[in-house]
Amino acid sequence: MHAPLALHEDRLFPSDPGQRAIARRLHAEVRGLPIVSPHGHTDPRWFADDEPFADPATLLIVPDHYVYRMLYSQGVPLEALGVPRQDGTAVERDGRKIWRLFAQRWHLFRGTPTRMWFHHVLHEVFGVREALSDESADRIYDQLASCLARPEFRPRALFERFGIEVLATTESPLDPLVHHRKLRASGWKGRVITTFRPDPVVDPEFDGFAANVAKLGEITGEDTASWAGYLRALLKRRAFFASLGATATDHGHPSAATSDLGTAECARLFARALAGGASPADAERFRGQMLTEMARMSLEDGLVMQIHPGAYRNHNPAVHRLFGRDRGADVPMRTEYVHALKPLLDRFGNEPRLTVILFTLDESSYARELAPLAGHYPVLKLGPPWWFFDSPEGMRFFRERATETAGFYNTVGFNDDTRAFPSIPARHDVARRMDCAFLARLVAEHRLEEDEARELAVDLAYRLAKRAYRL
């Protein structure tokens, strides 16, 4: 007999029988709701081309930085996991070998959300019923590979089976959005939209900033060597993204700093940044100014702003040099919001037509800064626990620390924020269960009526995301 793989019906629910019973009833209301995925990093090419996924490792391991950062921390070289090198040096290409490496080390993921997501993917998406281990690795690999060869495991079929109502990807303003255009033209009814992520052209410290800005000029026919032409180019590009369904922008800055400088000062700073002469302080002021400019543009074109600050990106220089960005070497930093956001809020904080969704990698800011800010300013909403805190404990902590001051309705539902497409239902399942668990406690403590909790459960799982992202 092989060790079984099972998903417990009561996973993540409170262990207290009374609360658990309430959580079950609430969950019954939301478990079948469509998935709204307003922020994430899946590849639009998958849905545009609808080709079969290559193999289990290429789908589930190679692109998932949650998976390979843990393996790397335990001494597995990224080359052995098939992560491509910048210099073209050969890396492992044999999916089965990569899968075995992973399966032999599956115990490393005990207690992590990756393990919960992965179990859900194996069990629910691929019908696996035996536990992953060194011994079962090949059998499970074969099962997954034979699934992936079938039409019902192609990207569009999975999208439909997952019950995804809308899925947002994230692209650079320099991206021609060919896949999104192809999707639009294809007649497929699945709704996949883009998101405007301008970091490469608004961050003077981004690789190739000046060349990126020049390219922005070429694409838009604007003179991006001038401050005014640069702003016009950004506005044009935003309109292009909106024409392909974008309802939001996203900003991944090292801090939440905003600025509100005069035009002459902006032009001087911009010229310095283009010439490569911006100091770190200049770069910080410029990025901050660009958040304020983006807020102004959002008032015009209606795109919702998301700010994802506080990641120390590419912390490991050797990994950055060899493998490039987004390779699991990002680390959260302490993040300040109260002073940082003030210049932007002084200008736009009271605008009822603007929505700015704040995220954090600094859990200590929930109750002290973020919930009080979002509980006052009409423009501000709180994004769900992000990245390292997209986890059961992270979600519990967020609700416990933010709800009393911000309420539920200054939050925006869940974002799966993932590159790992097959794990999208797993991630929403965890979020829905954790919200039901939290609501069940409030009901059991007579702080909410159960009918209110039922309505809230649906809001948190579905309606708030649609409303906040204007979907």
Ligand SMILES: [Zn+2]
């Ligand atoms: Zn993201």
